Amino acid sequence: MSSIRQFQVTFDCADPERVARFWCEVLGYVLPPPPKGFGTWEDFRSSLPPEERGAWSACVDPSGAGPRLFFQRVPEGKAGKNRVHLDVRVGTGLVGEERLTTLEAEGARLVALGAVRVRLLPADEDNESCLVMQDVEGNEFCLD
Template identity: 50%
Template structure:
């Protein structure tokens, strides 16, 4: 049986990064536990100090891994050893593929991402992709 996984990002602003990735992946910010209208209500009831309320956030989607964001004191230092490939053009090739990737790159730029570089298709081994940086500089590839 496959194990359930969670993907975790260390970051400086969990709520902002969760909001970006929720839009990028068509997820939603995880709602508060049952019985609570807001996360503030839940955290207050759980006795979490208010200074910690913005230290974590998560996004969810049915049937997909939960993505968790936790505040850490240090900023990003080097290139990520692991990154997400956001598969926005499966089955597309050539100009049609690159146009779909460019459209998604523009959408993510409007949400705060930046473009790092574009790799052109060179069949049969390379189908083309665009490497982006999320608002905190974490790499992701539009594939």
């Protein structure tokens, strides 16, 4: 019998702290406390060699229910479509105009934070509408 394992979702990015703060706003997550022995993240970063400062960041679900998101700096930029993306469930249980209104309102909130609205995928026989977005570094996600 297999057991359920905890996991984190890792993003490659250019500016880990910026992307982490964006996703905190999207999901209601928070930055975790700084490592033991440091009063602030700035104190911790100052203790690192210059080339390691800002190399990573993370955000966590304050309730402990959701996975940790980890952001690591990589030298190369995003080159193509994500093979994996997050669906942010903002319209669960809603249909029709009520769903569209909810998706568009959340999309507008996220655009104000630096996201990009890509396109609306309208409802069909099998699926309700969803809104395709990109985060502050172009990673695709859906408002579902």
